[in-house]
Amino acid sequence: EAQVTQNPRYLITVTGKKLTVTCSQNMNHEYMSWYRQDPGLGLRQIYYSMNVEVTDKGDVPEGYKVSRKEKRNFPLILESPSPNQTSLYFCASSPLGSSGGDEQYFGPGTRLTVT
């Protein structure tokens, strides 16, 4: 089954304790992306990657790191989480299409609470 998986699904942590949210896709997609969703703000892009070893900042990259060492994996790293990073996080992937109509496949989401 074609899917994007994220782990963990729920996480409660404390300020400053480094954490990693994993993301993996089995569709051989080149493009992967991380979004955060906050009430009243919709989804905002944090980082994206066009291929292995190619990553770039989205709209809200501060406080986050990513890496793309393998095509299927795109982990999101919070080196020193703060309460304002409490949010719902989505990983998404899509092929590099020529028509623009390729939908982005979303993972199930990770609900992060930083106290």
Added chain:
Amino acid sequence: AQKITQTQPGMFVQEKEAVTLDCTYDTSDPSYGLFWYKQPSSGEMIFLIYQGSYDQQNATEGRYSLNFQKARKSANLVISASQLGDSAMYFCAMREGFGTASKLTFGTGTRLQVTL
């Protein structure tokens, strides 16, 4: 300026009725795509429908149709014959440029509640 604007934070519709969720967009790129996603209370993002800027006809997918008015820069989602399971948050999103998978820019969403 907001690239995607959804002006209806919340909407109510009776079961079996049709409902229109509004979305306007702003871009100077002639090549773009518009998407609608559904987010039920369980949280996952479900792709509903896509409209490309060069598509001549409005997109339809089952009970979902997209009312694309290019000159007005609007891409409203129409749900016909609403069902209780349609109660969810709905997001309009835009991708600018073809040829590469660029990011989706999302609106703030509309929460739809279907009533008996």
